[in-house]
């Protein structure tokens with residue numbers, strides 16, 4: 001499928017066929033996430049694939065009435081690792097070795113100066129890893145569309161409860177739940193703002 005088609009055809013799908021998702025598709029979805037871009041290439045995204053009927057039901061109970069999670073063949077619990085921010089020095093070395101900064105002002109910047117400039121408190125780090133993880137999540141969503149699957153971002157869940165259910169550590173932030181399966185609905189496009197409403201100006 002062309003990228004434009006995937007972007008246009010994607011819908012939030014809330015009704016799924018019971019058919020299982022082929023194992024190779026799960027790998028493809030995670031691979032789409034793995035290839036996403038991230039600030040300083042920190043790649044903070046982490047995933048839990050929830051497939052068992054019992055766990056899906058218990059996960060649905062951690063949401064604010066999002067019962068269709070229990071009926072999706074798979075839900076990917078999309079997380080961000082706060083500790084990924086600490087890996088920036090190592091990531092910069094890798095990027096430099098890979099030639100990412102050749103010909104840019106960044107080529108000769110001292111790593112310590114860069115890290116110092118970008119120092120973050122825990123709130124800033126949380127916002128940063130969440131932003132980066134959202135990109136990976138949307139990669140999964142679009143690749144799912146490409147594979148004929150449907151999905152729906154779900155953020156209406158209780159953070160503490162999901163973390164407890166899945167035994168996730170203090171360093172992990174659950175960003176979104178992503179129920180996925182073959183769609184059992186074919187909804188028309190949802191309302192959107194017009195281009196004129198989103199373009200502030202061209203200068």
Ligand SMILES: Cc1cc2nc3c(=O)[nH]c(=O)nc-3n(C[C@H](O)[C@H](O)[C@H](O)COP(=O)(O)O)c2cc1C
Pocket residue numbers: 010011012013066152153154155156157189190
């Ligand atoms: C960050 C984010 C959070 C969302 N959270 C939920 C949610 O908790 N429950 C739900 O049913 N849909 C959720 N959605 C889906 C939106 O309702 C949906 O994207 C929007 O209404 C537009 O519809 P469309 O995705 O079909 O184009 C979420 C979407 C995004 C991007």
